[in-house]
Amino acid sequence: MLACLLIDNFDDYLIEITELLAFYSYKWELGDSGEVYIDFDSIGDRIHVLIYELELQHGEIGARIGVAPTRLASFAAAHAATVEAPFFVSPAQLEEFLAEQSISYLPISDKIEERLRTLGLQTLGQVAHIDVRTLVNQFGRAGKLMSELSRGIDLAPLPSELQPVGADEGMRQMGIWDGREDVKTHRQPVPIAVVSDDAGYPRSLLFDHMEGIEIFITIVDIWTIENHWWSEQKTNCEYFEIIECGAEFTSILYKDLNHSKWYMFYR
Amino acid sequence: MDYAELHCHSYYSFLDATSSPSELVEEAVKLGLKGLALTDNDALYGVMPFVRECKERELPYCVGAAIAVGKEDTELGGPSRQPDDDQMVLLCKNMTGYHNLSQLITRARHARPKGESRATLDEISELSAGLICLVSGQGNIAKLVLEGQIGRASAEIETYREIFGGNRLYVELVDHREPGDFNRCRKLYKLASKLGVECVATNAVRYARQDKATLYDVLRCIRHKVKLDKSEAVRPQNHQRFLKSPNVMGRLFAEIPDAIRNTCLILDQCQLDLDFTEYRFPDFSTPAGHTDESYLMSLCDEQLTRKYEIVTVEIKQRLREELSLILRLGLAGYFLVVWDIVAFARSRRIGVQGRGSAANSLVAYLLNITPVDPIKHNLFFGRFLNDEKTTIPDIDLDFSATRAAHVADREDVIQYVYEKYGFEYVALACTFITYRVRGALRDVGKVFGISNRILDRMARLAEGRNVSSAFDKIDELEEFASYASRPIWKHFREHVEAIIGLPRHLSMHPGGMVITSTRLSTLVPLEPARMPGRRVCQWDKDMIEQANLIKVDLLGLGMLAVVRETVDLIAGAHGVDIDLDAIPPGDSKVYDMLAVADVLGVFQVESRVQMSTLPRIKPRSIAELAIQIALIRPGPIQGHMVAPYIMRRMNREAVRYPHPRLESILKETLGVILFQEQVLQVVCEIAGYSPGQAENLRRDLNKTRSKKAIDEMQSAFVTSAVRNGVSLSDAKEIFGYVAGFAGYGFCKSHALSFAHLVYQAAWLKCYYPGAFIASLVNNQPLGFYPTDVLINDAKRRSIQILPVDVNQSEARCTVESKGTVRLSLTCVKGLSSAKAQQVQAARGAGEFVSIKDFVRRTELDCSTVERLIAAGACDNFNLPRRKMLWQLWILDRWREHNLAIEPELASPDLPELSAWEELKWERAAQDCSSSAHPMQLLRTKLKSYVYPSDRLRTLRDGVSVSVAGLAICLQRPPTAKGVAFLVLEDECGLLNVVIMPNTYERYRSVFKLSPFMSVHGVMQRRDGIIHVKARSFKRLDWE
Structure with missing residues (x-):
């Protein structure tokens, strides 16, 4: 099972979160939409301790947790969760749960999502009903992916460790150093x-x-x-x-x- | 210490400077500069206002430009900038220098993409006489010096010295206090001294004061399409490019005092007084034995007997007077040139008619420049031309303008003028496109990284020039919270306010052409327009007038094209040839139609206000139509003429004249002043002014807002009037009427020209509504209403509108049989005439039978076919639209990857389109639709007490009522004191909603942001005209 953790203003706490995750779990992954996936079997209830530690430093962070057998389902579950109540989807509930979910949870391009909607395909259930060959014929590799995900198939395992980002690159990404002023060969003023x-x-x-x-x-x-x-x-x-x-x-x-x-x- | 700034850009450097010429001059005077040069990028756009301002403030000035220089001539039409390109400032010593600079800029821009320029050394060398050169201290030479390539830098300076000689060449030193500037100036000075070349200090100014510096940063970002956060490479590192005082500049160049001193020496050398007296309008090539004058007279004489069955003494006398004045002012050639242009248009069946005051002239009538007979309509010649007129009067001509490639129109006339007088002697006037609120929000918002959703909402809320209107109520948006507390929001707003009014880019005047007898490029630089075959000059109409150049306005008038195409469609569909000049002039059926305001699509009288006055005025002749047209203008509205006229017209008020002597002048307008000519005639009659004095008074009243100036004009008028035997109180009252008309109003001749066209259009709508609507749609955008509203109106008139069909539709709407109109392929958005012809050509081999067949034979792009499917144009392939899209996208993928195998097109089961979805698709894909009005579907969601518009006719005045509809247009005219007028359309017709100021403010976000709405209010019925006075609005959810 995977836990999806959704936090308001995720980027503001990125460094602390990654440090805490490295401490609490060896399997986790940052998602593309400001969420993090954690191996729920290894972290279990300690996920609440992790949130508590973050809130100690930053106050209320609006954390919501969804737990489900796949990334997509846990992401959708986290959106269905509240700050007070995590949302669980068991393997037996998976198909029924996914069928009602919006196609917006699919990791597909905006163009493909717009085309699905134009075709009247709004839910994962509608996508799951279409034969995989037909979807591939229309959408290529993305068709295969959306067919699998909408049916609750998620074959990629969580990575077991995070690749570190270079310090310079990290600082640049965070906007701490823009590398512009011609004084970088000097020490601090x-x-x-x-x-x-x-x-x-x-x-x-x-x-x-x-x-x-x-x-x-x-x-x-x-x-x-x-x-x-x-x-x-x-x-x-x-x-x-x-x-x-x-x-x-x-x-x-x-x-x-x-x-x-x-x-x-x-x- | 004296200092003159010799390198200064105004906002005419387009997104590379922030201040107007006037702001720069004002600041220069304030700082005590010895003089100022205007040196915009490759342009003389700002020269006329700059010189005028300098003269007014007695500031010595210099005219020049910053020129982009390329070392070797690259292929014309190729990229403008090369890595080795440089820049130099060229200053005009005298008129020779000015002529050369103007030609140099023209050449540098010739055959390059719009806005780009690059002069070669050969061109500069050829045209260097009379010019002083400042070699850029920030360009190539400076770069070489900093890199230590002294030999190459010296060689470059020597090259320039060969061109300009030792005494007209200076090395420019600029110290903006950016990293490296300080040392670069020292090194350049050292090199120049070694070579014996003088240096001159400038600040390469981009804004008058430092407080405009951040706006400059924003402009740079807009120019380079980057956000501020990522703009390091495109904007300067500091805010030092402002006009600096002599003391500050002296301190910056304390080590190089010569560089400061030389600024004044150069200024003294520049003694340019812009003088265009050598300019002349081109001579007309008259037949042998004729001069311009004799030929004009012979043409008039010849036409006189053709136009008038009986040539009275009065007509002869009028012609003699007009010709004598025209000849005295040397305008015979001018009239002949215009006559020739009109004759050309007529020979090509291009609709043409004169507009404006030219129609007051009998000569213009005899030359067929205007269809309006000044004798019959008693038109006052003095409004057009008089002895005291200081400027040459414009003769404006309207030509039919159409999108149809195969039909001759205004563009052919413009090309004719280019060919006849030569490409070097003719150019269109330019216009400067300046920032208004919506454009400012969009451009500045992007720079500050504001989301498109917020910008879109703000743009919709924006009103006129009022920036606050865009910022109000924005806090209702969730996303706004992420900006609200950050400094960026304050800066965003400040910069939106600051950018308004600044020129953004150059455009073409709609039709103002300057024609000269000398090479025009020696007077003003010319540059290519984006449109092929067009060249524009670097001055707008006011600058052209200031330079005393003559402009002929060749304007496009869509209604002329509509009328002409309607006649063609009638001939094709009904086999009837209509001669518009021969249609019965007083057709009561046509006037009955006008009297009930059944006028959608009829030029000039279709607006909301016109429609609400037509049933009261009920015009029954061309002259009364002219009054109807002229009535709803700011002049008569501000002069409080509208209500008295309507009351008198409806016999509810007796006709009264401000003075008995005015009865003959104001008789046809029932005692009120409606036309410009009447203003002049009243002034002449009451105060005894000459026509020229009266015209000057009218113009002055139009321009000035100063109470003191108006009081002075009143005093002079009243004194003259009293001397002329008018009582003091009458004189004051009459001046009040004259001054009240100060706003914009029509001259009678202009209104009559339009009235002729209105009558023709109304006649065609009345008798051939199908052909008329087809032609109207073909010539969109045009007029007051969106295409869909015109189509809905036609449907209500029982005209059957057939949908776009890839197997039936043509490139333009057609009339298939009486009363049946087939929408054209070009009604689909993005489907150009060229694409439509592609479809027609492919259809030549037989009807299309499937999407696959259509895509393969037409080779149209995917998005165009998507829209055709969405519009229902492919419905005859008998496949649901969603399934057709499924097939299309697979075919497109196959085409993109050039796959040889046949695609598998079978589609899965897809949900059927609901009626509402189908409608939404059609509305998104095309400008007009043949299917039902959306309100018909929305009606089922509404309560029963929300009435359709046709039910209002059955209700009493004063009852509470609820209505709903689609917002068609919202107007809040400045003359209405905050009251707004909204036109809604439902499935039964249009309805007018009046919104009082308080209601407007309260519900602004509803009717500005939502297309559909319900309105609760009070029914108002006056003289058969129905309005709903709104109390509240509610958004109708149509998603």
């Missing part, structure tokens, strides 16, 4: 005190922890970045590529114009 000239350009750096030493600088390049103004991550910074007096390499100094604070990147 640190706040710094700066003495400016009349035009507002930096003239020297002040180091409090070095007894107020003032180091004069030469500006090599100046640029301004104003970005993400439409989001909460609005940036508005003026950058200066500088050489400290006596130094060999350039460093990057910038002023966060949103907060009027200076920062320095060191190589």
Whole structure:
């Protein structure tokens, strides 16, 4: 039996969910529509503990659980479930349950789904009644798949482990790093005190922890970045590529114009 | 420190800048710039308003363009941009430079896809005289310098120096404070100094003020079709492309002060005063021994005896006066050119008639430019032409415009003009398509990643230019919650508001053609239109007028095509040849039909308001039809002329004249001012103004909204009137009527031209309704109502409408026997004339017998055949529509994969289409349907107290009533003080619903978003006209 777990705003908790799943079950799979399939035989009631742990961190997450013999049936069952009551479909109930379900649960393209509806085929029961050869003749490989799934046949086993996603790719997917600013070879910025000239350009750096030493600088390049103004991550910074007096390499100094604070990147 | 900005784009750079020329000039003056150049991308679109604004604000200016440059000539018609392409700014030193720049842009755009441009070095070299070149500091040379390829960069600069010489070439330095700018400027300066070439600083401006910078980002995203989140590559990294003050620019280029100083030196060199006095309208090639003048006079004399049985002294006198004025103003050639165009159209049986004030002219009547006899209708020539007129009057011509490929129409006339005067001497005026609310929502919404569902809903809620209307009530949508609290929503709204009014792209004027005796491309750049065989100039009609160029409007009028095609259909189906000029002028059956507002499809009088006034006015002649047409216009409505006229027409109010001296002028309109000519005549009569002064007063009242200006006009009018023997109170009252007419109104000649056509159309509808409806459908889109409404009206007139049938239908609707119309293949959406002809050609080998046979012989694409099946056009194959689709999709797969084996077409049992599904399929697949009205099916779901529209005739005024129907059109005219008018259609006919402002606001989302609705309200019956005054609306679920 498979459990399908549906959670509101699934992507917001993706990392925690995958970490918890790796801990609670060795067989699980992320679905395409923000759901996760778990081997119910191995996780059993501990699925509620997993949900409890997520809710400890995030509050109510609207989790619904459907348990059934196939992915499709468990997915449909999860939609029939409520937050309070999971929905179970036994192997004996499977055919009857599927027959009433909408074809929208089938993993088929929008175009094929639209064609099925145009033909008046709205439920899995209607699809299941059509001979598999006829469906293949019309829809090719998708015809075979929809014939099997609508009859409760699901031959693909759950994978036993999740392939890790590269850290860079993961960060990129999550929008943490857009790889754009030309400062990625530098370390994290640190706040710094700066003495400016009349035009507002930096003239020297002040180091409090070095007894107020003032180091004069030469500006090599100046640029301004104003970005993400439409989001909460609005940036508005003026950058200066500088050489400290006596130094060999350039460093990057910038002023966060949103907060009027200076920062320095060191190589 | 002085600074002039020499590289500045206005919003005429289309999605590459945000500010109007006027905003730029205003900001430049505010910042204290020494001068400003306008340099849009490969265009001089904004030159006329820019120069006017600079002159008004006394700001020294420079005209130029940013030109895309290609090193080698690529094949014409090929891709415009190449990797090595560059850009340069060219500034005009004088008129020679201007002529050359205009020609250069024309050549750079010639034979390239619309909107693309690329000048070659050879072209630039040939046309470089009078131009100053700023080599781009952000282009190819800058790239080479940064890559360290100094040798190649030097060679490029040398190439330009060979073209422009040392004193007209500058290297442009731009520091937008983007990464690398600072160093690039220094390196370019170093290289230029080494080569002995001067540098000049610019800010390559894209917006007047920095607060428009985010809008610029949004425009870039729209231009490149990307969302903001993915737009890093297409928009700048900061917001520094605004007009900067001399001090700020001075600080940016503190190390290179020469670059700032040179801006003013260049500005001083540019002494351009746009002067088009050398422009002339082309001469007409007259027969030997004739001048334009003598030929025009001889033509008029010749026609005079043909048009008038008795040529009275009055007619002769009028002709003499008109000709004398035309000759004095040098317009003889102009009239002959128009006469020639009309003669060509008539020779090809292309429907043509003059519109507008030209019909006031006896000369125009004699030359067959207009069918309206100015003597018979007492038309006032001064409205068209007078000694004081400062601009050349437009002569607008309407030609039949049809979609039928085999029928000559306006397009043939346009091509005739191109051929006759030469492709280099003729171009269509352009129009700038600007953002309105719906377009703004769509484009900006996509950039901000708003869902299509939300955008669709907002677009439907949007009203006119009111942005709030689109944003109200959106919170009812579930999806909205995911945007509501995010900053993006606020930005979305702000940018929708900001983008409205900005030009988005270029389009063609419907028919305004500029014709010149000199090469037009030296005056204004020309560019290819998307439509083959068309070229447009880079100015719209106002800019053309500002430059004093003459434009002839060759407009398309669908009703002329309808009338002509109806005559052809009648000849084919009934064997009767109709001569429209010979139909009886006072046919009472036709006027009876008009009097009961049975006028759907009849041009000009079919609107809701016209239909509600026709039964009151009951026109019985062409002149009264002209009044009917002219009555429902903003001018008479705002001047409160409508109600008095109707009351007097119905003998419920005595005819009264504002002054006894006005009786002869206002007699035919029962004492109220309805026509523009009457405004002029009243002003002349009362205040003693000359026709030119009166025309100027009318125009000024039309333009100005300033109370002070109107008071001044009133004061002058009243003073003159009193001096002219009119009492002070009468003078003030009459001025009130004149000023009240300030809104748009028809001139009588124009209304009469239209009235002739209205009568012909009504006559055809009355006697040959089948042919008329077939022709109407063939010429859609046209008029006030969707095709389906016209078809439903025909059905109610007992005309049998036969469905589209792949074995019977032609490319155009046909009349099969008296009263029977067969819908055409092109009624099916997406089925073009070409595809219809494909079907007809394949059918030549015999009728189609199955879907397989049809698909194989016609080779039509799958989606077109899908729609034919859905529309019921394949029903004679005797297979349910769903099974035909099943077969079609298998056949399509086989065709796609080119499989040699025969497909297995057997289909499983599929549910039968319900009546409602069948109707929905048909409505989705075609613009009109021969089957039942959807309300007939919905009626079974409604309570018995929801009446069909024909039952309303039996009800008393003032009773409560419920009705239901399909929304046909919703209008909320600005003159109606917030009251809206909704036309619903049910299975029995149309019904009018009046919606008061409070009800409108409360139920707006129902009638804006739902096609079917029920209305509860109060029955209103006035003079046989029925309305329902709505109290509440309810959405009818039709899914």
